[in-house]
Amino acid sequence: MHDDPYGLGRWGDDLFEVLDNGDLGLRNPERPDLPAVSLPSIVRDLDQRGVVAPVLIRFAPFLHSRIDTLNESFGRAIGETGYGGTYQSIYPVKVNQQADVIDRIVEHGASWNLGLEVGSKPELLIALSRDLSDGSLIVCNGVKDDDFVQLAISAQNIGVSCVIVLESLGELDVVLRVAERLGERPLLGVRIKLTQKSSGSWASSSGDRSAFGVGASDLMVIVERLREAGMLDCLELQHSHIGSQIPNVNEIRSATSEAARFFVALRQQGAPLSYFDLGGGLGVDYTGEHRSAAHSTNYTLSEYCVNVVETVEYVLDAAGESHPTLITESGRAIVASSSILVFDVLEATYYDRTERIEHQPDDHPLLKNLIHIHDYIDVDRLQECVSDAEYYRNELRQNFRRGLLSLEQLARSEEGFLTVIRRLKQLARTADSVDEGVEKLLAQHVDIYHGNLSVFQSLPDTWAIDQIHPVLPIQRLDEAPTRRAIVSDTTCDSDGKIDRFVTAHGVSESLPVHDLVPGERYHLGVFLVGAYQETLGDLHNLFGDTNVVTVGLLENGDFELLAETEGDTIAEVLSYVEYDPRVCLDSFKKRVDAAVDAGRIDAAGRRTLISTFRHSLSSYTYFEH
Numbered sequence: 001m002h003d004d005p006y007g008l009g010r011w012g013d014d015l016f017e018v019l020d021n022g023d024l025g026l027r028n029p030e031r032p033d034l035p036a037v038s039l040p041s042i043v044r045d046l047d048q049r050g051v052v053a054p055v056l057i058r059f060a061p062f063l064h065s066r067i068d069t070l071n072e073s074f075g076r077a078i079g080e081t082g083y084g085g086t087y088q089s090i091y092p093v094k095v096n097q098q099a100d101v102i103d104r105i106v107e108h109g110a111s112w113n114l115g116l117e118v119g120s121k122p123e124l125l126i127a128l129s130r131d132l133s134d135g136s137l138i139v140c141n142g143v144k145d146d147d148f149v150q151l152a153i154s155a156q157n158i159g160v161s162c163v164i165v166l167e168s169l170g171e172l173d174v175v176l177r178v179a180e181r182l183g184e185r186p187l188l189g190v191r192i193k194l195t196q197k198s199s200g201s202w203a204s205s206s207g208d209r210s211a212f213g214v215g216a217s218d219l220m221v222i223v224e225r226l227r228e229a230g231m232l233d234c235l236e237l238q239h240s241h242i243g244s245q246i247p248n249v250n251e252i253r254s255a256t257s258e259a260a261r262f263f264v265a266l267r268q269q270g271a272p273l274s275y276f277d278l279g280g281g282l283g284v285d286y287t288g289e290h291r292s293a294a295h296s297t298n299y300t301l302s303e304y305c306v307n308v309v310e311t312v313e314y315v316l317d318a319a320g321e322s323h324p325t326l327i328t329e330s331g332r333a334i335v336a337s338s339s340i341l342v343f344d345v346l347e348a349t350y351y352d353r354t355e356r357i358e359h360q361p362d363d364h365p366l367l368k369n370l371i372h373i374h375d376y377i378d379v380d381r382l383q384e385c386v387s388d389a390e391y392y393r394n395e396l397r398q399n400f401r402r403g404l405l406s407l408e409q410l411a412r413s414e415e416g417f418l419t420v421i422r423r424l425k426q427l428a429r430t431a432d433s434v435d436e437g438v439e440k441l442l443a444q445h446v447d448i449y450h451g452n453l454s455v456f457q458s459l460p461d462t463w464a465i466d467q468i469h470p471v472l473p474i475q476r477l478d479e480a481p482t483r484r485a486i487v488s489d490t491t492c493d494s495d496g497k498i499d500r501f502v503t504a505h506g507v508s509e510s511l512p513v514h515d516l517v518p519g520e521r522y523h524l525g526v527f528l529v530g531a532y533q534e535t536l537g538d539l540h541n542l543f544g545d546t547n548v549v550t551v552g553l554l555e556n557g558d559f560e561l562l563a564e565t566e567g568d569t570i571a572e573v574l575s576y577v578e579y580d581p582r583v584c585l586d587s588f589k590k591r592v593d594a595a596v597d598a599g600r601i602d603a604a605g606r607r608t609l610i611s612t613f614r615h616s617l618s619s620y621t622y623f624e625h
């Protein structure tokens with residue numbers, strides 16, 4: 001067995017280890033001296049408390065350590081390069097707006113003067129109502145109406161520094177109008193549309209085609225109009241953002257360099273810029289491949305920091321400009337690792353059979369041929385055997401469709417086919433190399449593990465943008481996985497599946513898994529899901545929010561439950577789609593009473609039916625054991 005079949009060592013960032021009993025252990029990055037805590041034991045404990053799977057577990061220490069590491073890395077880069085300014089991180093609220101997450105980020109980030117970036121009025125209200133540290137900023141992007149601008153300008157009167165980032169010429173009109181009405185001076189930023197394009201998932205909306213920010217000509221108009229209004233000195237921040245999850249460090253370097261050139265030019269126009277905000281983009285190496293590809297990055301955090309700092313320093317020094325406060329709005333890199341989704345496997349559809357079936361005298365000749373493959377199956381004849389098995393099975397199916405094969409014979413054919421596939425999979429595992437075509441064909445016959453989750457609710461990016469998140473069993477990691485599977489979810493949608501996985505050798509279309517043991521729960525964990533997934537999730541098939549807990553790790557190797565949010569009940573999801581659960585219950589009662597009147601069920605039957613309906617309304621939307 002490969003001793004790291006899930007590539008943990010490559011993407012796990014030293015946060016995980018396999019414990020002696022095969023459980024996945026979570027290390028406390030804030031206290032590396034403490035033993036790792038078993039994730040399955042946390043899941044069991046939660047289950048006993050009634051917090052059942054699927055459950056999203058947020059690990060406070062992972063979140064804290066990412067905030068610290070980001071700030072420390074920039075601090076080191078600044079120290080090493082002799083950069084004259086400081087660094088300040090701004091967390092973009094949109095990446096995970098859940099109150100418990102935001103509050104922990106704000107609280108833990110206070111010592112770093114961490115601020116918040118908002119992209120809408122609701123997000124602004126969140127930011128304004130948080131207890132941010134005195135030195136921190138709120139950076140306002142997105143569309144801004146009068147109320148938005150008024151709140152942002154007047155926030156200064158209560159000691160909150162709220163930078164209104166101008167995204168368009170139209171927005172300047174709103175800001176000038178509201179500022180004049182209030183008789184106050186705003187704290188302004190301007191968002192530059194960089195021409196540098198990014199690769200990765202959002203390549204097509206980067207560069208000139210970006211919907212956000214202003215290009216050089218609109219920028220000049222903004223500068224002139226601010227000058228005329230006597231407000232050019234309010235322009236303190238320059239913003240740019242080339243996209244999220246930038247895989248290639250050179251794109252970051254080029255974007256930083258271009259942004260720095262704009263910065264110099266704006267200062268030369270008379271804007272007293274003191275903040276250089278580079279937006280988000282710091283990627284997460286989801287696959288651990290460490291290369292420039294959509295779900296990976298070809299740089300480390302410290303390389304990112306050094307590159308950004310050095311580039312800004314180089315451009316500003318060449319122009320003789322002083323060094324501003326550097327800001328990044330890294331969201332994904334802060335929150336991704338802190339959430340783990342754990343779900344149980346309800347059952348498996350195995351695409352092979354252990355028992356070889358024996359040929360019977362009245363078997364169809366094609367079935368006889370199919371069974372006969374076992375007589376010549378060999379590691380050197382994989383391709384031939386795969387082709388034969390596919391051919392005979394197809395012919396037998398054709399015969400059934402034409403009425404030439406009985407249902408019993410079709411069933412034996414399917415069984416026979418699966419016994420051959422099992423043998424072929426075993427042989428393929430022992431082969432030095434397997435032909436790509438054979439591998440592809442065998443990959444079509446991997447098992448399906450039915451997971452108690454909704455991909456659309458909990459992992460929407462997996463469906464929408466083919467995002468890859470590492471998935472692995474959280475127990476039995478001391479046992480070699482004997483099967484390969486994809487994961488299907490509980491929605492009735494064929495897209496509700498996970499079929500790309502991180503494995504020892506990169507990305508694979510199937511996940512190494514263990515045989516399910518009857519009566520034993522088998523939990524899979526999906527990792528690095530803290531960014532974007534919770535809010536983007538939807539109610540497909542009315543599977544609602546999962547249970548969510550925030551967990552801390554204690555000195556004695558135990559864990560503590562810091563917060564719990566119960567998942568949606570059925571009554572709640574019904575009300576989201578315009579049903580009144582009470583009215584549903586009353587209508588159901590009427591139907592049941594009509595059945596009692598018609599003598600179809602008795603009073604006791606009525607009672608059972610109605611209490612089951614009522615109980616279901618208050619229950620979890622997922623499969624309950």
Ligand SMILES: Cc1ncc(COP(=O)(O)O)c(C=O)c1O
Binds near residue numbers: 117243281
């Ligand atoms: C303006 C802005 N800042 C920050 C971010 C966060 O980016 P990331 O999650 O890649 O750090 C985004 C997301 O795209 C954004 O639009």
